[in-house]
Amino acid sequence: MDRFWKKKVIVITGASSGIGRATALLLAKKGAHVVLAARGEDPLEELAAECEAHGVQALGVPTDVADAASVRRLAEAAVHAFGHFDGWVNNAGVYMLGGLEETPDEAFRQLMEINFFGTVSGSRAALGQFRRQGYGTLVNVSSTFGTVPAPYLSAYVASKFAVRGFSASLRQELLGSGIDVCTVMPAAIDTPLWRHTANYTGWRIRPVEPVHTPERVARTLLRVLRHPEHETMVGPAGKSFAAMHGLFPRSSEHLMRAGTDTRHFRDARQGPTPGNVFQPMVEGGSVSGGYHGTGKQWLRRLLLAGGVAAAALSLRRRAADRRLGARLTHALGG
Numbered sequence: 001m002d003r004f005w006k007k008k009v010i011v012i013t014g015a016s017s018g019i020g021r022a023t024a025l026l027l028a029k030k031g032a033h034v035v036l037a038a039r040g041e042d043p044l045e046e047l048a049a050e051c052e053a054h055g056v057q058a059l060g061v062p063t064d065v066a067d068a069a070s071v072r073r074l075a076e077a078a079v080h081a082f083g084h085f086d087g088w089v090n091n092a093g094v095y096m097l098g099g100l101e102e103t104p105d106e107a108f109r110q111l112m113e114i115n116f117f118g119t120v121s122g123s124r125a126a127l128g129q130f131r132r133q134g135y136g137t138l139v140n141v142s143s144t145f146g147t148v149p150a151p152y153l154s155a156y157v158a159s160k161f162a163v164r165g166f167s168a169s170l171r172q173e174l175l176g177s178g179i180d181v182c183t184v185m186p187a188a189i190d191t192p193l194w195r196h197t198a199n200y201t202g203w204r205i206r207p208v209e210p211v212h213t214p215e216r217v218a219r220t221l222l223r224v225l226r227h228p229e230h231e232t233m234v235g236p237a238g239k240s241f242a243a244m245h246g247l248f249p250r251s252s253e254h255l256m257r258a259g260t261d262t263r264h265f266r267d268a269r270q271g272p273t274p275g276n277v278f279q280p281m282v283e284g285g286s287v288s289g290g291y292h293g294t295g296k297q298w299l300r301r302l303l304l305a306g307g308v309a310a311a312a313l314s315l316r317r318r319a320a321d322r323r324l325g326a327r328l329t330h331a332l333g334g
């Protein structure tokens, strides 16, 4: 039990599986009350019981983030149960692979409804309460694919770039309001997402190594809820890809295409599937997807080295940015 988290109330969408589930369990372990949202009812009930075993209150609210009214009801249920909430994590999301020509338009649009408009609805619902309270932290989960494009992922990449841009605009609107808006961008994470994925490529897939643990993202989400940061990447691979794409966009796009062809697809054919885009899947309501630790050591080291270099560059840039930001605020009388 951590004194900071005691009596804090956090709403998490996409709580029943993977990153959301790991985050809910970590928050409960630290002493926070949690409001858990996803479409599937049974996994939410199981998770609520697991959280309550840590001595906190947990409320499961079946919610479809693609439906704005459902998201409003989630916020109302949280306030009804706890009187307030301190943080809201827009984490619900679906993954989809397929060339544009093979991907059904309705699946493309439904992915945007969940990943992007679900984040917009969640942000509106959270903001309503945050304005009444005068404080609150909103965390939107984007992805490395909110900074770097990849082939056969046009819908997913578009949704995650959109989440990142939307969050940055909202953050500017809310400057000085006491409300923080943060974006968290994980690299490949070992969750059931890879089994939930919609796939119109004709090939079975595996996550591109290195794969990081969902607990690592959960720790980052708790850190950001406690000490808000504008944008946070999780995993050295994501930092390396983002740095490489920033410096060498053309070569990195070729590398990404080759890497996807050889490393994302397995040598096994598979028919098209909508995965969990239109409805929840029964399988995979766990934290881990069972993929961790199969990475090639040389690749891990290469990406780690790239990540360290990118982090060093970004630290220097962030320090300079902070100094300039403080000067501008002062000069503009803020």
Ligand SMILES: NC(=O)c1ccc[n+]([C@@H]2O[C@H](COP(=O)([O-])OP(=O)(O)OC[C@H]3O[C@@H](n4cnc5c(N)ncnc54)[C@H](OP(=O)(O)O)[C@@H]3O)[C@@H](O)[C@H]2O)c1
Pocket: 013, 014, 015, 016, 017, 018, 019, 020, 037, 038, 039, 040, 041, 063, 064, 065, 066, 091, 092, 093, 094, 095, 114, 141, 142, 143, 144, 185, 186, 187, 188, 189, 190, 191, 192, 193, 194, 196, 276, 279, 280, 281
């Ligand atoms: N795993 C990765 O490698 C990775 C990397 C970067 C970013 N991310 C992002 O991290 C977030 C969580 O992903 P994950 O890996 O934990 O995936 P996951 O294990 O498949 O979990 C997805 C969660 O979202 C919920 N969900 C899906 N559609 C929903 C809807 N319409 N309304 C409400 N809830 C919905 C699912 O529950 P129901 O199906 O019951 O609704 C589930 O709880 C996503 O935004 C994803 O894009 C993941």
